[in-house]
Amino acid sequence: MGYQSVSENSHLLSRIAAGDGHGENSSYFDGWKAYDSNPFHPVSNPGGVIQMGLAENLLCLDLIKEWIKEHPEASICTEEGLNYFEAVANFQDYHGLPSFRQALARFMGKARGGRVSFNPDSIVMSGGGTGAQETLAFCLADPGDAFLVPTPYYPAFDRDFCWRTGVRLLPINCFSSNNFKLTKAALESAYETARKNNIGVKGVLMTNPSNPLGTTMDRDTLKTLLTFVNQKRIHLVCDEVFSGSVFNQADFLSVCELLDEEPSYDKSLIHIAYSLSKDLGLPGFRVGVIYSYNDTVVKCARRMSSFGLVSSQTQHLLSHMLNDDDFTSKYLAENKRRLHTRHEEFTSGLEKFGINCLPSTAGLFVWMDLRQFLKENTENAELKLWRVIIDDVKLNVSPGSSFRCTEPGWFRVCFANMDDATMHVALKRIGDFADKVKDETTQLQQKKRFNKKLRLSFCRINDGGITQHLMSPHLQSPRSPLVKASH
Amino acid sequence: MVVKVYKPCVPLSAIATSSTHGEDSPYFAGWRAYDEDPYDATTNPSGVIQMGLAENQVSFDLFEKYLEEHQEVSKLVNDIGGFRENALFQDYHGLNSFRKAMASFMEEIRGGKVKFDSNRIVLTAGATAANELLTFIIANPGDALLVPTPYYPGFGRDLRWRTGVNIIPVNCNSSNKFQITKQALEEAYAKAEKANLQVKGLLMTNPSNPLGTAMTRPVLEEILNFISSKNMHLISDEIYSGSVFSSEEFISIAEILEERGYADAQRVHIVYSLSKDLGLPGFRVGAIYSYNDAVVTTARRMSSFTLVSSQTQKMLSPMLSDVNFTKNYIKTNRGRLKRRYDYVVEKLRECGIECLHGNAGLFCWMNLKPLLEEATTDGELKLWETILKDLKLDISPGSSCHCTEPGWFRVCFANMSIETLDVALSRFTSFMEKRRKT
Numbered sequence: 003m004g005y006q007s008v009s010e011n012s013h014l015l016s017r018i019a020a021g022d023g024h025g026e027n028s029s030y031f032d033g034w035k036a037y038d039s040n041p042f043h044p045v046s047n048p049g050g051v052i053q054m055g056l057a058e059n060l061l062c063l064d065l066i067k068e069w070i071k072e073h074p075e076a077s078i079c080t081e082e083g084l085n086y087f088e089a090v091a092n093f094q095d096y097h098g099l100p101s102f103r104q105a106l107a108r109f110m111g112k113a114r115g116g117r118v119s120f121n122p123d124s125i126v127m128s129g130g131g132t133g134a135q136e137t138l139a140f141c142l143a144d145p146g147d148a149f150l151v152p153t154p155y156y157p158a159f160d161r162d163f164c165w166r167t168g169v170r171l172l173p174i175n176c177f178s179s180n181n182f183k184l185t186k187a188a189l190e191s192a193y194e195t196a197r198k199n200n201i202g203v204k205g206v207l208m209t210n211p212s213n214p215l216g217t218t219m220d221r222d223t224l225k226t227l228l229t230f231v232n233q234k235r236i237h238l239v240c241d242e243v244f245s246g247s248v249f250n251q252a253d254f255l256s257v258c259e260l261l262d263e264e265p266s267y268d269k270s271l272i273h274i275a276y277s278l279s280k281d282l283g284l285p286g287f288r289v290g291v292i293y294s295y296n297d298t299v300v301k302c303a304r305r306m307s308s309f310g311l312v313s314s315q316t317q318h319l320l321s322h323m324l325n326d327d328d329f330t331s332k333y334l335a336e337n338k339r340r341l342h343t344r345h346e347e348f349t350s351g352l353e354k355f356g357i358n359c360l361p362s363t364a365g366l367f368v369w370m371d372l373r374q375f376l377k378e379n380t381e382n383a384e385l386k387l388w389r390v391i392i393d394d395v396k397l398n399v400s401p402g403s404s405f406r407c408t409e410p411g412w413f414r415v416c417f418a419n420m421d422d423a424t425m426h427v428a429l430k431r432i433g434d435f436a437d438k439v440k441d442e443t444t445q446l447q448q449k450k451r452f453n454k455k456l457r458l459s460f461c462r463i464n465d466g467g468i469t470q471h472l473m474s475p476h477l478q479s480p481r482s483p484l485v486k487a488s489h
Numbered sequence: 490m491v492v493k494v495y496k497p498c499v500p501l502s503a504i505a506t507s508s509t510h511g512e513d514s515p516y517f518a519g520w521r522a523y524d525e526d527p528y529d530a531t532t533n534p535s536g537v538i539q540m541g542l543a544e545n546q547v548s549f550d551l552f553e554k555y556l557e558e559h560q561e562v563s564k565l566v567n568d569i570g571g572f573r574e575n576a577l578f579q580d581y582h583g584l585n586s587f588r589k590a591m592a593s594f595m596e597e598i599r600g601g602k603v604k605f606d607s608n609r610i611v612l613t614a615g616a617t618a619a620n621e622l623l624t625f626i627i628a629n630p631g632d633a634l635l636v637p638t639p640y641y642p643g644f645g646r647d648l649r650w651r652t653g654v655n656i657i658p659v660n661c662n663s664s665n666k667f668q669i670t671k672q673a674l675e676e677a678y679a680k681a682e683k684a685n686l687q688v689k690g691l692l693m694t695n696p697s698n699p700l701g702t703a704m705t706r707p708v709l710e711e712i713l714n715f716i717s718s719k720n721m722h723l724i725s726d727e728i729y730s731g732s733v734f735s736s737e738e739f740i741s742i743a744e745i746l747e748e749r750g751y752a753d754a755q756r757v758h759i760v761y762s763l764s765k766d767l768g769l770p771g772f773r774v775g776a777i778y779s780y781n782d783a784v785v786t787t788a789r790r791m792s793s794f795t796l797v798s799s800q801t802q803k804m805l806s807p808m809l810s811d812v813n814f815t816k817n818y819i820k821t822n823r824g825r826l827k828r829r830y831d832y833v834v835e836k837l838r839e840c841g842i843e844c845l846h847g848n849a850g851l852f853c854w855m856n857l858k859p860l861l862e863e864a865t866t867d868g869e870l871k872l873w874e875t876i877l878k879d880l881k882l883d884i885s886p887g888s889s890c891h892c893t894e895p896g897w898f899r900v901c902f903a904n905m906s907i908e909t910l911d912v913a914l915s916r917f918t919s920f921m922e923k924r925r926k927t
Contacts, residue, residue, distance in 0.1 A: 014722065014756070015783055016689075019626040024790040063573045070572065079556045079563040079804055087556065088549040094615075094770035129614055129795040130579075136794050140651050141505045145630070166625050166651070166791070204502075235499050271499055285579040286799030288614070302505040305512065306651070309618045313798035314771030482577040 023165035029385065030055070030157040030405075033398035038481055042396070044423060052428045055398040056480055057213065057366045058419035059247065059283040061340040065333050066282065069323055076322035078315055086318060093314040096307050098127050102317040105324035106291055110276060112330055113246040118258040120293060126303040127317075128290035129310025131243050131277035135162035135207075137292060137306045138273055141299050142237045143169040143204040149239070150174050150192045151207045152184045154214055154369075154405035154412070156241075163207065171207065172196055175408045178371075181360060182215055184208070186226050193234065205237030205271075206230070210257065211244040214405050214414035215369050216362030218248060224260050228267050239273050246281030246334055248364040249342035261295070269295035278320070280366065281337070285480065287316045341366070341418060344425070348417045351429040355436040359415075366418040370399070373411030375439050384410040395435045397428055419482065509650040515873060516541065516642040516890075519883035528881070530908065538913045541883040543698060543851045544904035545732065545768035547829065548822045552767075555814055562807050571803075578799040581792050583612040587802040590809035591776055595761060597815045598731045603743040605778060611788040612802075614773040616728050616762035618795040620647040620692070623758055623777060626787050627722045628654045628689040633681045634724075635659050635691040637669045639890035639897070641698045648692065657681045657688065660893050663856075666845065667700055669693070669708055674715050690722035691715070696729040696739065699890045699899035700854050701830075701847030703739045713745060716756055723757045731766030731819055733849040734827035746780065754780035763805070765851060766822070772801045826851065826903060829910070833902045836914045840921040844900075851903040855884070858896030860924070869895040880916045 025031070033055040042050035074080040078087045093099065103122035110120050128134040143149065145168025151159065152174045163171055174192040176182040189206075196203045206227065211218045219227075231238045240257045248254040261269050274293040279285035289312050292303045324330055349359050349368060360369040376383045381403045388401040391413075402412035417425060500506075511517070519541045528536035556562060578584065585607075592607040613619040628634060630653030636644060637659040648656055659677040661667040674691075681688045691712065696703040716723045725742040733739035746754045759778040764770035774797050779785045808814055833853055834844050845854040861868040866888045873886040876898075887897035902910060 014627070014689075014720070015787070016626055016629045016632075018629075019783070019787045024787070026790065058577060060573070060577070063576060066576070067572050077563065081557075081560070081563070084553060084556055087553055088546075091549065091552070091769045091771050092544065092546065094764070094773075129618075130793075133794045141501055144502045144504075147502075161793070166794075168630075237499060268499075279579070284576045286576050288579070288796050288798050298501060298505070302501065302510075305510045305646075308615075308646075309621055309651075310614050310795040311773050313614075313773050313801040315801050315804065316798045319800070480579050482574075482579075 018166055023161060025158060025161040025165070028157055028404050029388065029401050033388075033392055033400060034481065036392045037398045040396075042424065042427075044427075048427075049396065051392065051396045051398050052424060052431070053398050053419065053482075054416045054428060055400045055414075056419055056482065057280065057416050058285065058480075058482055059280055059337070059341075059366050060419050060421075060482075061283075061344060062333060062337045063283050065329075065336060066284070066323070069326070069329055070319075073322060073326075076319045078318060090314045090318045093317075094311065096127070096304055096311060098125070098312065099314065099317045099321055101325060102312075102321040105321045106276075108327075109324045109330055110245070110291075110293070112334060113254070113281065114256045114259065115253050117253075118256055118262075120258075124293055124295070124297075124300050126292040126294070126300060127307050127310070127312045128292055128303075130279060130285070130288045130290040131241065131275055132158070132162050132290065133288075133310040134275040134277065134290040134292045135159065135239075135241070136165075136167060137303050137310070138239050138275060138299075139163045139167040139169045140306060141302045142239070142273070143167070144202075145169065147202045147204045148172045148196055149205045149207045149237075150189070150196070150203060152176050152188075152212075154182070154402055154407035155207075156209060156213045157400075157404050159207065169204075170201065172201070172203075173406055174206075178360075178409055178412075181217065182212075182369075184219070184223050184227065186230065189226070189230050203234070203236055205239060207239045207241070209241040209243070211242075211248060211254070211364030213244065213365060214367060214400070214402075215360055216365035216367055217360065218254055218364050221255060221260070224255065224257055225264075228257065228260060228264070231271055232266070232268055235271075237271050237273065239275060241275045243275065243277050243280050244365050245276070246337065247341055247366060249338045249345065250363040254364070271296070273299060282333075287320070288312060289316065289320065344417055347422075348425060348429070351426075352432065355433045356440075357432065357436060360412075367414050367416040370413045370415045371411065372413055373409070375436075376411045379410055381410050387411075388413070391435070395431050397431060504651055507650070509646060511642060511645040511650075514642055514645075514889045515870065516885050519873075519877060519885065522877055523883045526881070528909065528912070530912075534912075535881060537877070537881045537883050538909060538916075539883050539904065540901045540913060541885045541899075542904055543765065543899075543901050544770060545765055545822070545826070545851050546905070547825045547903050548768060548818065551818050551821060552808075555808060555811075559807070559811075562804070575799050575803050579796065581789050581796060583610070583797065584799065584802045584806060586810065587797075587806040588612070590806045591761075593812070594809045594815055595730075595776075595778070597812070598766070598819060599739070599741050599743065600736045603741060603747050605743070609778055609780065609785055611777040611779070611785060611792055612797045613775040613777060613788075613792050614795040614797055615764060615770075615775040616726065616760050617643065617647055617775070618792075619760045619762070619775040619777045620644070620724070620726065621650075621652060622788055622791050622795070623724055623760070623784075624648050624652045624654050625791065626784055627724075628652065629687075630654065631686070632689045633657045633686040635674070635677050635681070635688055637661055637673070637691075637693055637697075639667070639699050639887055639892035641694060642885070642889045642891075644692070654689075655686055657686065658891055658893075659691070662894050663845070663897075666702070667697075668705070669712065671711055671715065674712070678719060688719065688721055690724060692724040692726065694726040694729070695742070696727075696733055696849035698729060698850060699852060699885065699887075700845060701850035701852055702845065703733050703849050706740055706745070709740060709742060709745050713742070713749075713753075713757075717753050721756065724760060725757065726760045728760065728762045728765050729850050730761070731822065732826055732851060734823055734830065735848065736819075736823070738848050743778075751780065756781070758784060767818075769805075772805070773797060774801065774805065829902050833900070833910070833914065837917060840918040841925075842917065842921065845897075852899050852901040855898045855900050856896065857898055858894075861896050864895050866895055872896075873898070876920075880920050882913055882916055
């Protein structure tokens with residue numbers, strides 16, 4: 003049923019609604035569209051697009067399924083759990099179930115090797131990591147203020163941190179010359195640029211382990227960061243959503259650990275965003291967490307959590323699961339092991355084709371170096387290459403420009419959201435592509451292969467224009483390869 | 490020796506430091522009083538009875554019975570085969586089956602008099618999120634929404650806090666049973682114009698919280714004409730639509746729109762939730778139904794901040810799609826609420842307290858004007874404090890609902906057992922008896 007022509011009434015919407023701040027015109031989401039219109043299936047569509055642009059962790063869902071089967075009391079609709087139904091269904095207190103907060107605090111502590119202890123009373127729920135980021139932005143900055151963010155960074159931060167808040171994200175540029183490590187010089191430079199432009203910097207937003215790099219910050223870098231925010235008297239939001247997905251290294255060093263070591267650091271500046279979507283592979287359950295060392299922020303974020311509480315049914319289930327020490331220990335260890343194995347297989351497979359990735363020890367993806375395949379060292383060339391990968395190689399990978407990477411030619415490739423067989427199909431396609439391109443580059447002619455109109459659709463500025471997608475889009479929302487198109 | 494260096498607090502945002510969250514209102518102060526001293530029949534019989542929270546606890550047994558008799562639902566929910574898909578499902582369109590179930594349930598509530606297209610449903614984590622989200626979509630910071638008084642205290646936070654939008658009240662009073670009039674609408678609009686505020690919409694709750702009344706057809710028509718003439722949006726919060734005591738007495742804005750052939754329907758957005766009618770506030774299930782494509786698209790994108798847990802969607806989908814269950818639930822729930830309401834109103838009348846004649850909701854709108862020492866907000870708050878401290882009853886003063894007429898109080902009755910309700914009513918009785926003697 004259509005009730006109006008779009009243009010007639012678009013003036014009736016707010017600037018936020020009419021603009022492009024939702025970010026869905028980015029190439030990051032274009033790849034999802036390509037996947038959705040032609041999804042790979044080993045039997046029914048073996049020539050389809052393989053989804054490598056969605057950072058999901060499917061590797062340990064069997065462990066979770068097993069636990070649920072063995073614990074019917076954790077569900078409120080089984081015979082064993084039905085007596086909880088009424089109390090749980092009625093529970094809407096924005097503090098969350100105490101057992102749930104305790105369970106989260108324990109799990110987060112465990113993911114940090116027991117070296118950090120979290121106070122359950124400082125844990126606040128949010129609508130996934132997405133909700134956590136937005137809530138923190140609302141709490142810490144005013145419209146027009148800015149947070150500095152190291153590049154490359156997760157594209158949806160532009161939506162999560164900025165869209166409805168009016169806060170800006172300004173890049174701290176990082177480069178491959180030092181493996182994209184954050185430097186003091188880069189921090190100072192970004193801060194200075196903002197200052198020259200009269201933009202109030204209210205904090206730094208970082209992701210550790212990094213998305214899309216898959217690297218973790220070392221002690222020195224964390225100290226540099228902490229010293230910087232303390233000197234400038236600004237906030238630090240640390241997104242540690244992949245903290246339980248660190249492999250191939252002894253320990254994950256969280257910023258929280260350093261706070262205890264150095265009493266001169268002002269704890270009230272530090273705020274952690276977390277979620278169970280990556281480490282536990284449960285993005286559908288919408289479990290986001292804000293952990294702040296600042297009591298005022300905790301109080302404010304808690305009030306705001308009314309806009310995105312976790313379903314009490316989900317809190318009930320997960321409080322049982324995450325309070326089960328044996329399970330969580332086993333899960334974290336096994337998750338590490340499987341991610342490590344998958345990562346090894348994938349990167350060594352790529353190496354055989356002469357494709358290298360940034361050395362990484364965490365996350366659900368690799369940061370793949372395809373600079374050798376670029377016709378020119380430009381963003382245009384990267385996007386051209388990306389279109390070939392989507393349309394010809396039939397892989398949805400995410401181009402570095404969508405992560406605001408300063409250097410063309412890098413791509414984020416997710417490896418944990420598929421089974422082994424699919425991964426091998428993907429590797430074979432990449433291998434074939436690499437061979438083909440090598441053959442072509444040895445030729446002397448300059449054939450123009452790509453006639454397609456490119457969409458340099460990465461939106462940097464909210465120009466107040468009307469979004470193109472006024473009819474309810476079928477996609478632009480994460481659709482896992484393992485989820486059927488319709489339920 | 491450790492020398493503590495004083496470091497000035499790094500500022501938080503203006504939003505964080507403002508009090509627009511509204512928690513300093515007596516509405517919430519009463520909740521705190523209850524938290525500190527909650528009534529329990531055995532362990533704390535003289536504690537505070539919570540009559541300030543509009544929850545529906547009268548019909549849980551219907552759910553429990555359904556789940557007991559339909560173990561296949563629990564099998565479905567815990568179905569290991571489907572678990573993986575469900576755990577991964579974060580598509581902001583929501584489960585198809587769940588959206589269809591919500592559409593069908595909303596149609597059921599309206600007695601099949603309207604049709605809802607499930608593709609126009611956007612899911613949010615509760616109506617709280619739905620109302621805020623719609624405000625972000627239809628209004629810019631500094632704009633205004635008209636809201637008829639008295640209204641749900643939480644709107645102050647939901648519509649204004651993070652959005653920067655203002656509320657201009659459309660004042661209603663007891664002279665005509667608090668109905669919205671054209672004059673009141675025009676006055677509110679003029680006030681906004683004078684203050685240089687752009688009015689982007691009207692938000693109404695039907696049935697009303699706190700009045701407990703369903704809006705009549707002439708008023709609904711008047712409102713539709715008004716918003717069209719002023720080129721604004723209309724948000725109809727219908728979260729109590731399943732709690733109207735008799736199905737004939739509820740007219741949804743959807744019905745009027747259908748009758749008008751959907752002329753100008755793109756201005757209208759309906760908010761719904763399962764928190765009140767089904768008594769499931771913990772599950773955080775809210776919905777926006779919009780006749781405006783651009784609003785549906787944008788709302789869907791914004792719902793990323795506030796999606797409904799896929800686990801919950803999966804559990805509720807079969808129940809809400811089961812027409813036998815929903816028909817029986819709606820009918821039984823309505824009957825039980827009506828009986829409660831009639832009982833409470835009768836008992837209050839017996840001790841000399843009158844209520845507005847209501848036909849919906851989980852509360853009654855009690856008239857304590859005769860008890861006020863002065864007919865002012867101060868007088869009302871004084872009485873409220875007395876009721877809280879001496880009667881140990883947490884009821885909500887009309888001023889916290891922005892009622893312009895002092896002396897009215899919202900009293901919730903569906904969130905407790907009948908035994909507790911009797912205790913509460915007896916406290917009113919004793920109080921009134923004492924007053925008559927002095």
